[in-house]
Amino acid sequence: MRVKLCGINDPIAFDTAVDAGADWVGFVFFAKSPRAVTPSVAARLSARHRGGPGRVGLFVEPTDDAVAAALDALSLDVLQLYTAPERAVELGARFGVPVWHAASVASAADLPVARDGLAGWVVESKAPAGSDRPGGNARSFDWTVVQGWQPGLPWLLAGGLNPGNVAEAIRISGAKAVDTSSGTESAPGVKDPSLIRAFISAARG
Helix, strand or coil: CCEEEEECCCCHHHHHHHHHHHCCCEEEHHHCCCCCCCCHHHHHHHHCCHHHCEEEEEEEEHHHHHHHHHHHHHHCCCEECCCCCCHHHHHHHHHHEEEEEEEECCCCCHCCCCCCCCCEEEEEEECCCCCCCCCCCCCCHHHHHHCCCCCCCCCEEECCCCCCCCHHHHHHHHHCCEEHHHHHHEEEEEEEEEHHHHHHHHHHH
């Protein structure tokens, strides 16, 4: 079971994610998120440890310049993009970085289909009406929706996952990788080291 911890924004959270064995850490380059970081902050955090988890940059409808600024500051292993699929493919091709496209799901009809130029998907619940953030809203969806899904690409299950429900979510969905952000926080944007460790333990237990 592979685990991504998104919204890493301080040294303690980063060090805990590394020590606990996360597979990826996510840096949010979206100003409206309580977890937002600048490229320079992300670079300083990433520099705390050589190697370790893959570094994922999360962007919402980014300009080319915004992605370039992040990549100029630090090496990213994956771009996680909230934008049209065609735009996601375009950005991945321009910058030569694998792309995970964010897929908002409420029913089986929303599940994405394989597309050349994408490396995978992050599958999460649709944002609530009126939200100014497409993800990170601590909302789960009906995990039975993905049962029997044949995606053709790797994918991560996200949306409302926490130490108390991640094992059940994996059992029901059949996911091989999971992603959490608010589920490891004591307050919006404030990571809790004990919850980080508990989440990874529960996901792999």
